[in-house]
Amino acid sequence: MKKYAILLTLLLCAxxxxxxxxxxxxxxxxxxxxxxxxxxxxxxxxxxxNEYTVVLFDYITNRNLRDGWISMSSRATLTAxxxxxxxxxxxxxVFDEEPASLDFDEQYSVNxxxxxxxxxxxxxxxxxxxxxxxxxxxxxxxxxxxxIHVNNKNxxxxxxNSTYKGAxxxxxxxxxxxIATNYHVIxxxxxxxxxxxxNGQRMTFQAQVVKIxxxxxxxxxxxxxxxxxxLPKIPYNFQTTQSNAGTSVFALGxxxxxxxGTEVKITDGTISASTGYQGDIRQYQISVPIQNxxxxxxxxDHKGNLVGxxxxxxxxxxxxxxxxxxxxxxxxxxxxxxxGRVKLPNNKSLSxxxxxxxxxxxKSYVVWIRIK
Numbered sequence: 001m002k003k004y005a006i007l008l009t010l011l012l013c014a015x016x017x018x019x020x021x022x023x024x025x026x027x028x029x030x031x032x033x034x035x036x037x038x039x040x041x042x043x044x045x046x047x048x049x050n051e052y053t054v055v056l057f058d059y060i061t062n063r064n065l066r067d068g069w070i071s072m073s074s075r076a077t078l079t080a081x082x083x084x085x086x087x088x089x090x091x092x093x094v095f096d097e098e099p100a101s102l103d104f105d106e107q108y109s110v111n112x113x114x115x116x117x118x119x120x121x122x123x124x125x126x127x128x129x130x131x132x133x134x135x136x137x138x139x140x141x142x143x144x145x146x147x148i149h150v151n152n153k154n155x156x157x158x159x160x161n162s163t164y165k166g167a168x169x170x171x172x173x174x175x176x177x178x179i180a181t182n183y184h185v186i187x188x189x190x191x192x193x194x195x196x197x198x199n200g201q202r203m204t205f206q207a208q209v210v211k212i213x214x215x216x217x218x219x220x221x222x223x224x225x226x227x228x229x230x231l232p233k234i235p236y237n238f239q240t241t242q243s244n245a246g247t248s249v250f251a252l253g254x255x256x257x258x259x260x261g262t263e264v265k266i267t268d269g270t271i272s273a274s275t276g277y278q279g280d281i282r283q284y285q286i287s288v289p290i291q292n293x294x295x296x297x298x299x300x301d302h303k304g305n306l307v308g309x310x311x312x313x314x315x316x317x318x319x320x321x322x323x324x325x326x327x328x329x330x331x332x333x334x335x336x337x338x339x340g341r342v343k344l345p346n347n348k349s350l351s352x353x354x355x356x357x358x359x360x361x362x363k364s365y366v367v368w369i370r371i372k
Contacts, residue, residue: 025045025046025047025149025150025151026044026045027042027043027044027045028043028045028046028148028149028150029147029148029149030042030043030145030146030147030148030149031146031147031148031149032144032145032146032147033144033145033146040058040060041057041058041059041060041143041145042057042058042060043055043056043057043145043148044056044057044058044117046148046150048124048125048150048151048152052090052121052122052123052124053078053087053121053122053123053124053125054119054120054121054122055078055119055120055121055122055134055148056095056117056118056119057117057118057119057120057145058115058116058117058118059110059115059116059117059118060114060115061110061111061112061113061114061115061116062112062113063112063113064112065110065111065112065113066112068109068110068111068112069107069108069109069110070107070108070110070116070118071105071106071107071108072089072092072102072104072105072118072120072136072143073104073105073136073142074088074089074104074105075088075136076088076089076092076120076134076135076136076143077089077134077135078122078125078132078133078134079132079133079135080125080129080131080132080133081131081132081133081147082131083126083129085125085126085129087122087123087125087165088122088123088165088166089104089120089121089122090121090122090123091119091120091121091256091292092104092118092119092120092121093118093119094108094116094117094118094119095117095118095119101256103292104292120134123164123165125150125152127152128152129150129152130149130150130151130152131147131148131149131150132148132150133145133146133147133148134148164193164370164371164372165371165372166185166189166370166371167185167254167257167293167368167369167370167371168181168182168184168185168186168253168254168293168294168295168296168297168369169181169185169252169253169254169293169294169295169296169297169310169366169367169368169369170185170194170221170296170297170366170367170369171252171296171297171298171306171365171366171367172231172234172365172367173220173234173238173331173335173342173344173345174234174342174343174345175230175231175232175233175234176222176230177205177207177222177223177224177228177230178210178220178221178222178338178342179194179207179220179221179222179223179367179369180218180219180220180296180298180309180331180334180335181218181219181220181221181295181296181309181369182217182218182219182295182296182309182310182311182326183212183213183214183216183217183218183219184217184295185219185295185296185369185371186209186219186221186369186371189209189371189372190371190372191206191371191372192206192207192208192209192221192369192370192371193205193206193207193369193370193371193372194206194207194221194223194367194368194369195262195367195368195369195370196364196367197262197263197264197363197364197368198364199364202262205223205224205225205227205228206223206224206225207221207222207223207224207225207369208221208222208224209221210222210338210339211334211337211338213330213333213334216282216326216330216334217311217326218309218326218330218331218334220334220335220338221369231365233345233347234345234347234365235304235345235347235349235350235361235362235365236298236300236304236305236306236345236347236350236362236365237303237304237305237306237345237346237347237348237350237351238305238306238328238332238344238345238346239301239305239306239307239328240328240329240332240344241329242274242327242329243271243274243284243301243307243308244271244274245270245271245272245273245274246270246271247270247271247301247307248268248269248270248301248302249268249269249270249271249286249288249299249300249301249302249307249308250266250267250268250269250288250299250300250302250355250359251266251267251268251286251288251290251294251297251298251299251300251310251325252264252265252266252297252298252300252359252362252363252366253265253290253293253294253295253296253297253298253310253366254293254294254297254366254368255290255291255292255293255294256291256292256293257293257368262368264359264363264366265294266359267288267289267290267294268288268355269286269287269288269289270286270287270288271284271285271286271307272284272285272286272287272322273285276324276325277312277324280324282326282327282330283308283311283324283325283326283327284299284307284308284324284325284327285322285323285324286299286308286323286324286325287322287323288310288323288325289323290310290323294310295310295311295312296309296310296311296369297309297310297366298310298362298366299325300358300362302355302358303348303350303351304348304349304350304351304353304358304362306328306345307325307327307328308325308326308327308328309325309326309328309331310323310325311324311325311326312324332344350362
């Protein structure tokens with residue numbers, strides 16, 4: 001069972017008084033909240049876990065509602081009274097028999113005169129924090145709950161200083177520890193943690209930013225931990241020419257790692273178009289399924305050539321498998337500007353291997369990135 005499913009099942013049990021109050025708050029007192037003439041948004045439960053803070057709220061629609069929908073911004077934050085903590089939302093979704101994750105800014109359709117239950121997932125609250133505020137920061141129509149009183153008396157060791165606020169994927173472009181990813185993955189990072197899994201063994205290193213390209217949403221980081229040892233030769237070929245629409249491709253990365261685990265995931269599809277969002281020539285449109293956490297991961301063709309960097313997707317409520325990758329040539333421009341000499345990978349040994357064998361080799365060069 002997924003981690004969030006476990007948490008939400010526990011929380012729903014708690015609403016029926018089957019869990020101790022020190023870890024779960026049922027129908028907490030909320031001093032102030034946003035409200036409109038078509039709906040009410042009561043918070044019905046809060047679960048504080050060693051790894052997450054899960055908040056459940058109901059969406060009670062008015063019988064006169066027409067063409068209704070609900071959306072949640074990734075800018076939603078949880079803050080605390082008399083504290084400087086600020087926790088960014090990690091996940092949100094709807095609870096319909098079982099938890100179903102939703103994309104940020106996705107417009108989830110709702111009907112009139114019904115009650116829906118949604119959940120929000122934040123990093124863990126420091127022990128003792130018992131008065132919190134959640135704000136979406138998305139204008140006048142955004143969500144706001146002020147002064148939520150929660151029971152939070154257990155003695156966990158986690159604190160805001162040790163909480164990771166974001167995660168994504170990346171991949172080695174040089175054996176000496178140079179890694180490519182998206183700029184938005186490492187934006188505003190105070191610390192960058194890189195997790196590698198050679199032969200299935202997790203190894204964790206610290207890294208620093210060496211080059212960014214905000215316009216093209218690209219970044220290059222470098223492992224700086226003394227324990228890191230240079231890798232064998234990079235096993236793929238870096239393609240600097242454009243691929244054609246219809247080319248079969250696959251992505252590797254760590255989507256929703258808190259739920260799906262830290263084994264590298266493969267998804268495949270085709271290049272649907274040689275241009276991206278609104279005709280952007282820097283991107284490919286791809287049918288490869290991607291989720292939160294795939295950002296920054298590599299996109300390969302079936303010959304083992306790196307053709308792009310996974311970057312974004314459109315709302316799955318309206319569009320199915322419409323996702324985008326930045327063309328590898330734009331990463332080449334960034335690499336060319338590095339202060340040290342970094343030679344583009346040109347290994348074509350994967351070209352004749354089967355897809356499972358390609359993945360077996362490549363997964364050791366794809367990393368899970370977390371930031372503080």
